[in-house]
Amino acid sequence: MATESIKYAAPDTETKLETKVFPRPGQHTSGIVDWLTTIDHKKIGMMYGLTALFFLLIGGVEALLIRSQLWSHNMDVLTNRQYNQMFTMHGTTMVFLVIMPLSAAFFNYLMPLQIGARDVAFPRMNALSLWCFVAGGLILNLSWFFTGGSPAIGWFGYAPLTDTRFAEVIGDMGPDFWIFSLQMLGLASLLASFNFITTIINMRAPGMTMMRMPVFTWMTLIVSFLIILAFPAITIALVELMFDRTYDTNFYDFLEGGKPHLWQHLFWIFGHPEVYILILPAMGIVSEVIPVFSRKPLFGYGLIIFSGAIIGFMGFAVWSHHMFTTGMGVVATSAFSILTMLIAIPTGIKIFNWIGTMWGGRIRFDTPMLFALGFITMFMIGGFTGIMHSSVPIDAQHQDSYFVVAHFHYVLIGGALFGLFCGFYFWIPKMSGRMLNESLGKLVFTLMFIGFNLTFFPMHYLGMIGQPRRTHSYNEGHGFETWNQIATIGSAILGVGIAIGIFQFINAFFNKKLKPAGKNPWDARTLEWTLSSPVREYNFARNPIIKSRDQAWENNYGAKENHSEKEPLDDHGVHMPDRSWYPLLTAFGLFVLVIGMLFHASIGPAGELVRDYTVAICGGTIAIFGIIMWSLEGPAGYHLFPKENEE
């Protein structure tokens, strides 16, 4: 491994291509321009996180509306259609605009720090990913304001609900907004994943071998692979659906030879890997937090990583367990049932590893640890119900009932969201430089834990006694009322907990009265804790030379030969790439392209269909212009000259 440092050209010999239209923001840019043009992975991560927390509030309000509608029998809080729109938007928002981007926020912020890199491999591409995500979120939520309002097709948009002929409102645009926003969000995820894969494979500090990488970075790598292999299936399915709706093809049109069943397959070939895309980052976070608060190294490091990889791999072979009741035939059904049961094994292995880590440790119950413990217990309940519906005859009872709703909320809130909150409580001191208030943190945990269980535990029972999911109201006399009321009360408590949590996270960045964090407030183990909090622009003043796993811990407590070293300071300074307007401009172009596509068709004077692509072409041109200028401007950059220990 080459350990000599990289020599960069001195600043004055830099070739810079300046355009008059968009002068490139220089080294001392600050304020709003800095945020709009930044290519710093830390700032991009924070913007990802902030936007996702905002969508968490929106998705939360949608959930509370659903819960109020179900408070009692035959309620009228929402109309039928509004109810359908609400659960569609809630599901789509939570999956694509909350859990995935929150994970992406951590990937962005932490992964380069954990492998000893100064940034990701392609910083401007990373910024493009952020802006595509923002545009995608915007497009989805714009749907409320146009014909037909938001989509009312479920988060999986089953055919033939998406068929234009069956639209409840003539000219319903909801599904079109849904299609285009998912394409945009898919693009954002793909760009980010290509970038993360390259970064992890190629930009590790000297000595940071694959088997010394923190588990969170490993999960970033596995999830990125899942994303680049699973998203194409839904992208193509959505392209086909877009053609069906716009150009009258027959992919899913059963009246003209298409098969709605195919949509289900394509959706779930993406959809099941997607659930692992949602949970593996949280598992990575918890695998970092538990060793720190047990003061023991992670038990079975190799096994945790290996089972993560196996889960990712097998995740592609179980999709049809979402389709047991569609009549696929005995062979297919049994095969998918067995594989689904098998996939629970690597999942179980991880749980035993976490328990093994705590075993015999000196456990501290700080807020991050509470969330980690909440994660393990709640995720286990969700896993158990998952194994239950891997059995085909039993699933025939569960399918489309509230039991399934209970299952996936235990894995998604109790699992993914608790894991992500655990990550916030653990790493916000690193990001903001300030400690969060412990008592408030514990209050948030208590509210969330109680509220969550009150909301979703009764749903197991409601499902078993027959309450169907995605159904606007129920009649009197089924005995559904009591448990639904408990669930609604629970959801309010959960909502309050989450809101206080979000307040606390954001507050940390502004409230100067909070206790300063210092480099390593938790006595934590991985490389990012050797840096100052908040981390400086250039991350590492000198490239670290890694000698062991858990490098921060080894530096403090390990044998001398395990301490990390540092490359000598480079007298040319640290080369920082310049900010750029082009990622934002390119994403804006794509946004205009989408708007142009959404509104390109109209009815002419003679009642004929008129297609006008002017706006779409303008958008496309802006995007292409952005990409061309982007490749011409190059990374350019400036140099910083940190002192020996300024990091």
Next chain:
Amino acid sequence: MSDASAHALDHHEPVTSTGIPNKKVLMWAFLGSDCMFFGTLISTHLIYRKISATVGGNTLDVRDIFDIELTSFSTFILLASSLFMALAVSAIHKGNLKSTRWMLFGTIIFGSIFLACQVYEFTHFAHGKENVNGDLEHQLTLSSYAGKTLEEGKDAVLEPHVFGSTFYVLTGTHGTHVAIGVFWLIGWFVYSFTGKMSTADAMDIECCGLYWHFVDIVWIIIFPVVYLMEYAF
């Protein structure tokens, strides 16, 4: 490869953990992902191929529509373009700029011939063929198919069908890939006249080559699966 990494150092290309340049890893990851894009499209096509061979009064026999000689020719052209591409990459590694330029040019021309054949094919399929009486038959649109003319003086009746949907969207997506490749190559071709091109660009051109070969390989799958198979089973 060895040239590329030797020159990488003085061009801001940092030393990487694997020794493989970042852009190349990126390209490989993208191609892996692109396999899944085409995989999904090809499966869709295969799943629908034999379903509803008859629609209304029409029996679907796509052999009546295909122009297999033309497609075989364009397949050959696309394969040949890969040779030019490989020569361009090898020329830039050797620092032979002139040869690089003309090999790029050859790739562009052959890629464009392939695209022209596809445009010709699409317009003719969608328009249908005239029979001896001047009536249109064997027409394939995005959403429908027309078989034989039943009555003199009348065009064959279009009836809803899925074949056109899967065929045009699959081969069209491939064509879009070729078109993007052609534009990328044109970019390099123009760049070669600026006098700035050097062996330092070898790695970038190699990435472009990886993409081009990949798109070619995909066609090697599409051609038998979509066209030749219709003549076998």
